[in-house]
Amino acid sequence: MRYAIGLVLVFVMQLAGAHEEPQIAQELWWSEAWWNEGKIEPPRNYDVAVESASYESDGVKIPAMLARPKQAGKFPAVLFQHGRRGLDELVRRHVKRLAARGFVVLAPDIYQAHFIGTHPIEHDYDLEKDVNRGVDALLAREDIRGDRACLYSHTRGGYYTLKVATTFERQKSEVACYVSYYPHLQDPNAPEPLQVYGYAEEVDELAIPVLVFIGEDEQYQRRRVIESSIEALHKEGKSARLIVYPGVGRGFDFRPEQVRTFADDLASKDAIQRAADFMRRHLGAD
Template sequence: MPYRLTAFMLWLFLSSLAAADDRHDWLDLAWWSDGQLPVPSNYRVTSTTETLTTDEADIPIFIARPETEGEFPGVLFVHGRRGVDPLVQGHVRRLAARGFVVYAPDLYIGRFIEVMPIEHDYVLETDLNDVLEHVLASGTHAGDRVCVYSHTRGGYKTLKLAVTLDRQSDALACYVSYYPHMQDPNAPEPMQVYRYAVEADRMTLPALIFVGENEQYQRKRGIDMAVASMQGRGLPVELVTYPGVGRGFDFREPPVRTFADDLATRDALMRATAFMNRQLGAGD
């Protein structure tokens, strides 16, 4: 009887894995059932910096792309409060190594804004739109649209770019963001905790959002509420929550970096690569 019960429980557990696949989107059945590990594309990366001069700002754009010849889709990387410092440049290069031309403007330098600002300057969305126009007109990527890819406060700037400036209608193909700030940074505290930016419900772009389960409570609550609302309205958004990690898992470095941070970062890059390639009509 104990053996029969154990065998039955094992069968029940394995059956539940297959049945619960929709609840555990990290479970890769091709790997678990057939032993197939995904093999990502890897490219050596070259990087340059150019400056976009507008009537009001000189905006440096860090650009990373595969060294090899060929056409690659474009990605507009939008920074958070750190700006585009060496740690963030590392993320840009890791993304470019997946087979993208990545444009990462430093909007703070263009406006002489110190890093880690508390208040948000709404003119940055206008500058970001100028960068997008420049990228579409003179960029070296393939196609006539790009995906926006961001983290933290950059998630809010890209949301405004897509919705308020309506670039989702003519220039953007998708929205990818790591633990985005889904609320106006200048909104009062109750709005930060109990509400999310109304623009989220007007975004029609396919969206992929990553967050750690140990993210700051007030930030994760806003993300969860925004995604639930968007999904409830039938908008094409997916949320991936990583266990055991918190804020900054995509760029934290040793000695504070953990194995869980590394696993989450690699998985997110793989998912983002496949997602953006689908939306941009490129190969995985």
């Protein structure tokens, strides 16, 4: 079943089974003000200041991008973790777009810190602690509101932040929510059958609210794992939502101009606004 949200069609996967037709949660998209009065809620927009930052992790200097509204004041905190492509120019634009919604965003470049090239195949477990230390660096800032942050990621960054929330136990007090675009929710070093038919055991440990975005043309093996993960969280009665955008695939949030489509743009704009509302709510910043 598909419903229009403006020009964007959004599927909410309230899964009874990983491959069954999703049930649509009307409260996600219905607006009485729009339907009855013709009013559209304007998005929050802030001019953004970007600077270089760094922090220490076991004696290693971790470079990072810091983006926040230019406007004076304190804003809710978000740790943005890149995936296999690293913190390149296209991904840095996503960081800036997120800060423009009204957040202090710290984006560690863990590959540069260890002289790792883009798109590594093997997963280096030691890098997980560098992401974890990013939470400390972010929460130590004086320009953030509150004492918790949300984790925000895409691709393999979803696995790093999953480990931060669970293995490093940050979800107990310092982390309020988990947001990810087409995340890798399986150990990247796990054998092929587990990449397709299983999900990381840490998924079952998630206790914080979860919001995940994918395109309907996502790679089968990744989509299957994501859907299975959300289904498992639902069965445990946990707060987890998967939104699937028609007409787009992997990378809709950062695909460059020469290959970008109208559907990519609609999906990425809708997703980042939904993510911002989700994080503000769980960080108590509404």
